[in-house]
Amino acid sequence: MKLYSASKAPSPRRVVMLLAEKSLLDQVEIVSLDLAAGDNLRDEFVQQNPMAKVPMLALSSGECLSEAGAINRYLDQCYPEPNLCGVSPLEQAHIDMWDRHVEIGLLYPVGMAFQHGSGFFKDRMTPVPAWGQECARSAVAFLQVLEQQLARHAYVAGERFTVADITALCALDFAKVIQVRIDDRHPSIQRWYAECQARPSYAASWQ
Ligand SMILES: N[C@@H](CCC(=O)N[C@@H](CS)C(=O)NCC(=O)O)C(=O)O
Incomplete structure (x- = not known):
């Protein structure tokens, strides 16, 4: 998995912190974009995430997920311990x-x-x-x-x-x-x- 992130940006940090809680940081390549330089506005990124924002999680299947809340819920289901999104x-x-x-x-x-x-x-x-x-x-x-x-x-x-x-x-x-x-x-x-x-x-x- 690759996580497209940006230094000090709060939304991708939500995903990084969840990955850390689940001891998964070493399983994810973190790609840091320079938002001020507009890395997130480049065609190749926008084709994968039409909202042109970080975070974006690129799965090995080629599928891409955006929205920190959606990514965190996905990761919580795939890696259930410790549970962070609720059980019942x-x-x-x-x-x-x-x-x-x-x-x-x-x-x-x-x-x-x-x-x-x-x-x-x-x-x-x-x-x-x-x-x-x-x-x-x-x-x-x-x-x-x-x-x-x-x-x-x-x-x-x-x-x-x-x-x-x-x-x-x-x-x-x-x-x-x-x-x-x-x-x-x-x-x-x-x-x-x-x-x-x-x-x-x-x-x-x-x-
Ligand atoms: N609702 C989105 C917000 C994403 C967002 O606004 N990300 C900011 C960084 S915290 C961004 O990529 N900004 C770049 C831009 O607006 O060009 C989420 O939860 O993932």
Whole structure:
């Protein structure tokens, strides 16, 4: 398998962290694209992933998968230990629900705040700074939702570490680029973050 990734990008990092949790990093070739240089916009990449984004997982069959959530669910089914996406239908739905809450409530707005505030991709989109500011505000507001959830539960989707924690960690780390950080208003997130940061997969995911 080949994972198309990019240094410091939060979406492929979700997949790298899941691979690390499953001790699979040595079975995957990681191909790092230079997004600023537009490696992901080149024809050969777009033919395999019409959305022109990373991550993309290329299987030995020639099939290509994109979307971090879809790739992680596929890998969790293929390599079931440790389970990160849920076992029973209800648990799977619950974990997927929180993964989506974090993706929509935090990761997406942080990404929009970064793109529209920095103009990092202005060669391929029109930055709208006011939209970036609105997205930053909604990301900050979501931290209260996360704080309440983590005050009630050990982890984002309940009492064990799952893909929803991976998504939240990657989103929170990336939020630093838009100056959004957890602080004294978020004691439960701080407790959870310290625990997750101590996992070997956290250090391994920075590649
Ligand atoms: N929803 C997608 C988001 C993918 C995404 O936006 N990836 C960013 C890096 S984090 C990217 O490839 N950006 C390049 C571009 O927009 O040109 C996922 O979860 O995989």
